[in-house]
Amino acid sequence: MNKDILICGVGGQGTVLASKVLAAAAAAAGEVIHSAETIGMAQRGGSVTSHVRIGEAAHSPLIPFGSADLLLAFEPAEAVRNLRYLKSTGVAIVNVSATKPVTESLKDTGYDGSNMVEYIKKKCECIFVNSDEICKPFGSSRFFNIIILGIAAGSGKLGLSPDNLLQQIEKRVPKAYADINKKAFLTGLEIGRTSGSR
Amino acid sequence: MKEYVLGNGAIALGALSSGVNLVAGYPGTPSSEIIETISKYPHDGIHLEWSVNEKAALEVAAAAAYSGARALVTMKQVGLNVASDPLMSLAYVGVKGGLVIVSADDPGPISSQTEQDTRRFADFCRIPVFDPSTPEEAYAMVKDAFEYSEKYNTPVLLRPTTRVCHAYASIEVPDSYSPKEYEGFVKDSHKWVIFPRLSYMNHGMIEERNVKIGQELSKYRFNIATGSGTKAIVTSGVSYAYVKECIGDRQDVRLIRVATAFPFPDDFMTDALDKVSDVLCIEELSPYIEEQILKIAGRNKLDINVYGKLDGTVPHNGEMSTELVSEILGRYLNTELKKEYIDTSDMPTLPLRPPVLCAGCPHRASFYAVKKAMAGRKAYYCGDIGCYTLGNAMPLDMVDTCLCMGAGITMAQGFAHTDDAVCFAFVGDSTFFASGMTGVVNAVYNEADMILCVLDNSTTAMTGHQPHPGTGRNMMGNIVDKVDIAGVLKGIGVKSVVTVDPLDLKQSTDAVKEAAGLKGVKAIIFKSPCIAITKPKDKCSIDTDKCINCKKCIREIGCPALITTDGHVTIDVNLCTGCGLCSQICPVSAIGGKSDE
Numbered sequence: 001m002n003k004d005i006l007i008c009g010v011g012g013q014g015t016v017l018a019s020k021v022l023a024a025a026a027a028a029a030g031e032v033i034h035s036a037e038t039i040g041m042a043q044r045g046g047s048v049t050s051h052v053r054i055g056e057a058a059h060s061p062l063i064p065f066g067s068a069d070l071l072l073a074f075e076p077a078e079a080v081r082n083l084r085y086l087k088s089t090g091v092a093i094v095n096v097s098a099t100k101p102v103t104e105s106l107k108d109t110g111y112d113g114s115n116m117v118e119y120i121k122k123k124c125e126c127i128f129v130n131s132d133e134i135c136k137p138f139g140s141s142r143f144f145n146i147i148i149l150g151i152a153a154g155s156g157k158l159g160l161s162p163d164n165l166l167q168q169i170e171k172r173v174p175k176a177y178a179d180i181n182k183k184a185f186l187t188g189l190e191i192g193r194t195s196g197s198r
Numbered sequence: 199m200k201e202y203v204l205g206n207g208a209i210a211l212g213a214l215s216s217g218v219n220l221v222a223g224y225p226g227t228p229s230s231e232i233i234e235t236i237s238k239y240p241h242d243g244i245h246l247e248w249s250v251n252e253k254a255a256l257e258v259a260a261a262a263a264y265s266g267a268r269a270l271v272t273m274k275q276v277g278l279n280v281a282s283d284p285l286m287s288l289a290y291v292g293v294k295g296g297l298v299i300v301s302a303d304d305p306g307p308i309s310s311q312t313e314q315d316t317r318r319f320a321d322f323c324r325i326p327v328f329d330p331s332t333p334e335e336a337y338a339m340v341k342d343a344f345e346y347s348e349k350y351n352t353p354v355l356l357r358p359t360t361r362v363c364h365a366y367a368s369i370e371v372p373d374s375y376s377p378k379e380y381e382g383f384v385k386d387s388h389k390w391v392i393f394p395r396l397s398y399m400n401h402g403m404i405e406e407r408n409v410k411i412g413q414e415l416s417k418y419r420f421n422i423a424t425g426s427g428t429k430a431i432v433t434s435g436v437s438y439a440y441v442k443e444c445i446g447d448r449q450d451v452r453l454i455r456v457a458t459a460f461p462f463p464d465d466f467m468t469d470a471l472d473k474v475s476d477v478l479c480i481e482e483l484s485p486y487i488e489e490q491i492l493k494i495a496g497r498n499k500l501d502i503n504v505y506g507k508l509d510g511t512v513p514h515n516g517e518m519s520t521e522l523v524s525e526i527l528g529r530y531l532n533t534e535l536k537k538e539y540i541d542t543s544d545m546p547t548l549p550l551r552p553p554v555l556c557a558g559c560p561h562r563a564s565f566y567a568v569k570k571a572m573a574g575r576k577a578y579y580c581g582d583i584g585c586y587t588l589g590n591a592m593p594l595d596m597v598d599t600c601l602c603m604g605a606g607i608t609m610a611q612g613f614a615h616t617d618d619a620v621c622f623a624f625v626g627d628s629t630f631f632a633s634g635m636t637g638v639v640n641a642v643y644n645e646a647d648m649i650l651c652v653l654d655n656s657t658t659a660m661t662g663h664q665p666h667p668g669t670g671r672n673m674m675g676n677i678v679d680k681v682d683i684a685g686v687l688k689g690i691g692v693k694s695v696v697t698v699d700p701l702d703l704k705q706s707t708d709a710v711k712e713a714a715g716l717k718g719v720k721a722i723i724f725k726s727p728c729i730a731i732t733k734p735k736d737k738c739s740i741d742t743d744k745c746i747n748c749k750k751c752i753r754e755i756g757c758p759a760l761i762t763t764d765g766h767v768t769i770d771v772n773l774c775t776g777c778g779l780c781s782q783i784c785p786v787s788a789i790g791g792k793s794d795e
Contacts, residue, residue, distance in 0.1 A: 010551065012773075027202050027368060035366040037204075039227060039309075039662075044553040044588060045758055059442035061332075061365035064520035066539030077548050084539045101551045102756045106593060108749075115546045123540050141772045 001031060001159055002055030004063045005152075008082040009074025010099045011038075011048050014145035017172065018072065019050030021149060024168040025160045026054045036061040045101065047078055054159075070157050072148050074131075075099045076116035083123060091157050092126040093148060097141075127155060127195050134187065143184040146173075150188020155195070162189055201371050203235070205333035205362045209272075209300055210235035211371050212340030216296070217378035219267035220245045222255035224632065225661035226274030227309035228363035229302035233272055234662070237673055243377045246673040248664050251603070251632040252277035256284045256299065263293035263353070264390055266380035268344055272300045275314050276602065280633070282319070285353065287392050289323040290400045292351040295380055296344035303359045305482040305517035311583070311602060313515060315483035316357040317459040324404050326411055327355040327460050331438040333367040335420060339457070342418075350407055357459075359482060361436040361517070412461035416469075420457035423470035425449045429531065430471065432456065432487055433480040440523040441480055444535045451531060462490045468498060478530045479506030482518050505530065555588045557759035558734070558775025560700045560726035561653050565589040565596040566755055566779065567706030567724075568622060568651065571714065577620040578613045580606035582634075584626040585660045585728075586653050593756045597624070604633030611637075611646035620714050621648045628658035628666040630683060635690070641719045642691045649713045650692070650721040652683055653700075655728040663731055687721045700724040703782040735776035738769055744788035751780040751789065 005022060009015045019035055026033045031054045038048040051063045065084045071092040073079030079094045086092060098113030120126055129151060131144040146169060152158045153165055166185055173181045203211065210232045213221065221244065223233050236246055245262075249255035252273040259269035273281060278301040285299070301319070304310040320327030328343050330336035336358050347354040388396070415421065430452040433441050438455045445451065454470045456463065467490070471477065479488040485507035495502055505511040512526060524535040555562045565586075568579070581587055581597030582605065590597035599609055610623035625634045630652055641648055658664040665671045667681040687695045694716055698709045706724065713720040738759075749767055752760045759773035760780060769780075769789075781789040 011553070012556075023202060023366060027200075033202070033366075033368060036361065037364050037366075039231075039364050044556060044585065045551065046553040047551045060439040060520050061361055061436070062519065064443055064524075064537060066537035077551075080542065080545050081548050083542050083545070086540055088538060088540060100761045101549050102554050102591070102758050103550045103552065105752050105761050106756060108762060109549075111549050119546055123542070 002057045003070070003159055004058070004068045005052040005054070005070045005072065006063050006068040006082055006085045007050040007052065007072045007074070008078040009048055010078065011044055011046050013074045013099070014142060015048055015050050015074060018145040018149055019052050021165060021168045021172060022052045022160070024171070025164045026052070028164055028168065029160060032056050034058055034061055047081060049082060070152060072152060074144065074148070076113035076120070077111070079120055080116045083120065086124055088124070090124060091155070092120060092124050093151055093155065094120055094126055094128050095131045095144065095148070096128050097131045127151065127192070129191060129195070134191065138180065138184055143181065146181050146184040147188035147191075150185040151192035151195075154189040154192020199371060199373055200368050202366060202368045203333065204231055205336050205358060205365050205367070206231035207235040208333040208337040208367065208369050209340055209356070209358065211239070211369065212337040213270040213298070214239060214241070214375040215372050216341045216344040217268055217376060218244060218270050219295070219377045219380065220259060220262040220269040221272070222247045222249045222258045222269070223272030224249055224252045224255055224277055225658050225664045226277050226302075227661055228304055228360040229272050229274045229277075229300060230661045230664065231363070232300060233673065234664070239375070248666065248673050250667060252281040253284055256281040256288070259297055260284060260288050260293070263295040263297035265383040266295040268296040268378050268380075270298050270300065273302070274310065275301055275303045275316055276311055277301065278316060278319055280603065285323055288353055289325050290397045290404070291390065291392050292400070293347065293353055294351065295378070296347035297353040298340060298343040298347060298356055299353055300356045300358065302363050303357055303483060305359055308360050308517070313483055315486060316355060317486045318484055320355045320357070320460040321486070324408060325352050325354060325460075326350075326415075326458065327357050329357050329435050329457050329459055330362055331435055331455070331457070333362060333365055334369055335457070336362055337369045339420070346411070350411060352404075352407075359435055408461040412464055415458040415461060416463040416466035418458055418463065421455065421463050421466050423452060423454045423466075425452045427451050428473060428475040430454055430474045430477045431480060431527070432477055432491060434459065434487055435482060437480045437482055437518045437523065440518050440520045441527070443520045444524045444527050456487050459486050459490075464494060467491065467494055471500060471502065474502055476503045477505065478511065478526070479504065480512060480518065480523060480526065481506070552591060553588060554591055554756070554758055555585065556729055557757050557770075557773040558729040558777040559585070560655055560724065560728070560777070561586045561589060562594065562755055562757065563700035563703065563726070563777065563779045564651060564653050564706065564724035565594045565624075567700060567703055568710050569594065569596055570703070571707040571710035572620060575620055575714070576618065577622060578610070578617070580610040580613070580621070580623045582606035582623070582625045582629050584629055586624055586626055589624065591756065593753055603629055604637055607634050607637030607650060608640060610648045611641050611644065614647045622651055623648060624651045624653055626659075627652065627654040627656065627668050627683060628664075631667045631681065635686060638687060638690050638692065638719070646719060647717060648719055649710070650687075650719065652721065652723045654683060654723050654725045657728050657731055659728045659730065663728065683723055692719050692721045694720040695723070696721070697723040697725050700726050701777050701779060703779065729775045729777075734774070737771050737774040737776045738778060738781055739790050740767060740769055741788045741790060742766070744786050746786055746788070748785065750785060751783055754783050755779060
């Protein structure tokens with residue numbers, strides 16, 4: 001299997017854990033796997049990306065533009081910022097809930113992500129989800145990273161089995177949070193299975 | 199067994215499997231995870247430390263290597279500047295046990311002050327340097343570097359770049375590690391004491407030795423040439439991966455990859471350039487390989503065209519990418535290599551997302567207190583390296599200068615001696631220990647009029663929360679005596695040293711005002727732990743009945759947790775840590791310290 005998955009969002013949203021789980025699941029499935037992370041200054045509220053490359057065809061740690069099969073976007077403007085990585089036949093799973101940077105709050109431009117969502121709709125096949133609504137039962141949007149993995153698995157676009165992903169999640173989250181993360185993943189899985197992409 | 203690790207993890211495991219006995223370093227992106235990885239693996243019998251700075255780390259390691267032990271030193275590229283004093287001399291003296299210095303370069307730069315090139319440093323010091331393209335190679339090259347170090351009794355550099363350090367890959371590693379057995383220090387003042395005579399003798403020896411190393415490296419397994427034809431591409435480091443991504447297994451072009459920039463593998467390159475008429479050099483940072491090829495072409499009177507940074511074919515600044523390489527290669531090879539991708543030239547204006555201080559960060563409160571206390575007064579704010587460099591962002595706008603580690607303290611003195619402004623220096627706790635203390639001695643001795651603000655958040659936050667001398671624990675897992683910053687300052691002779699809680703705005707502004715009224719060197723320690731190492735308090739909430747929506751909270755402190763929703767100020771409970779700074783700013787006391795949720 002050759003598959004490139006780009007995860008993007010804002011520093012602090014938990015993209016790194018999502019990428020680690022994907023990579024571990026791919027490795028457990030016997031695939032050759034490379035990935036790369038944004039680490040350092042940009043983590044403080046900046047734009048962050050994780051590049052997950054499954055298969056032997058990959059040379060560079062970073063996904064070239066036009067190569068990603070799947071874009072997991074934790075924030076709508078970040079989805080647009082990274083759209084160039086997606087294949088024209090690729091699928092974007094996009095959180096419509098916007099994270100406002102301080103610069104926007106200061107200028108009060110009214111950025112709420114809706115124009116980004118409209119733009120993405122015109123550009124590629126996509127699945128839209130709202131992290132605020134989905135995460136409400138979990139009491140924190142911090143579980144969205146696990147939920148979006150469930151959505152990706154449920155959509156059938158990931159090529160990795162839900163059981164495999166679940167095992168990797170359990171290995172990587174603190175024991176006290178294993179059950180709630182499992183529930184988060186299964187919630188995402190259900191959303192992914194029922195929401196057709198558009 | 200297989201391990202899926204970060205490039206830095208691969209370097210750590212490479213060192214462990216080389217039988218390393220001592221590891222020292224100072225945190226710095228993109229190198230920090232090397233020492234952290236070693237601490238997570240069984241490392242009985244290995245001394246592991248975060249040194250106070252890179253110079254200290256290299257000196258600690260040098261003595262271990264004099265004893266025959268194997269030592270690894272880790273730092274980022276600007277750290278090598280700090281370590282350059284011992285390194286230059288050590289290059290002359292040499293070592294007995296293997297000494298490998300990892301200096302991680304940061305093309306871009308992504309998290310650094312400079313786009314300097316460690317390969318040039320290797321040339322400057324006349325010591326070998328290894329340049330991996332992938333985490334897998336980094337793992338292998340650490341072992342090779344140790345072997346070269348011991349074979350030729352010289353310190354050796356390993357130069358990974360950010361994209362190698364922060365890439366993950368699966369590597370095959372041993373099931374267990376054991377440190378090397380070594381002899382111990384054997385006294386020999388003719389060998390270990392640097393004197394002009396020894397430097398003269400060793401200088402000649404080193405240049406002769408480097409010719410031999412260059413010859414040996416010409417056969418090194420990672421210096422490779424493939425393909426044929428009259429057009430050649432010469433590349434190194436992660437750029438090699440980008441080139442491969444563009445040309446795949448094409449054999450009609452000669453692909454030459456240089457893994458050892460110094461001593462340059464002249465014989466290898468001369469052979470590889472046989473029948474070649476054009477060479478394109480694709481490398482990050484400086485045109486180091488390009489210059490070596492020009493030298494070879496000149497010496498051997500080769501009739502070849504050399505393209506790269508020096509003739510403007512390749513940009514000098516910034517990192518390489520598959521896209522940039524495909525553009526340059528496409529022109530060079532007269533073929534279209536670019537992939538089709540979604541046209542986003544019509545994308546809506548994207549929100550800017552510069553890195554900012556986290557919600558609840560005590561640094562925000564410290565900067566704000568100084569800003570309020572100095573309102574209407576002429577004041578200069580000298581910043582430093584760490585999270586608190588982000589105090590420069592609007593609306594705080596409290597960093598007027600930032601140069602290098604520790605420079606804020608001494609620069610504030612320079613302003614004080616030449617200007618009538620109130621001069622402040624902001625320094626973090628880890629940076630204070632790394633290179634701030636001597637600056638304070640300078641201030642006291644030379645009678646500077648300045649206010650030192652130590653932003654003590656009890657960790658090295660920017661690089662991933664490493665312990666330091668003020669935290670009371672070290673990398674051997676031991677609880678140790680804390681080095682007390684207030685005590686250090688008093689010991690140096692700073693007369694006014696006060697410690698405040700930055701999250702108490704009144705206490706903090708009062709302390710700043712008082713200090714501004716005193717002569718000489720004054721120190722205020724703003725002490726409050728980093729939000730990433732403490733549990734959040736009760737989150738703040740806004741009483742919508744009281745809130746007059748003046749947005750003063752947003753305008754004054756720019757906390758990411760303060761946002762506007764449908765035109766009204768709200769608090770993002772996912773981000774708020776309950777620091778309470780905003781509640782002390784609200785003119786109508788509409789922000790409470792406790793959330794109703």
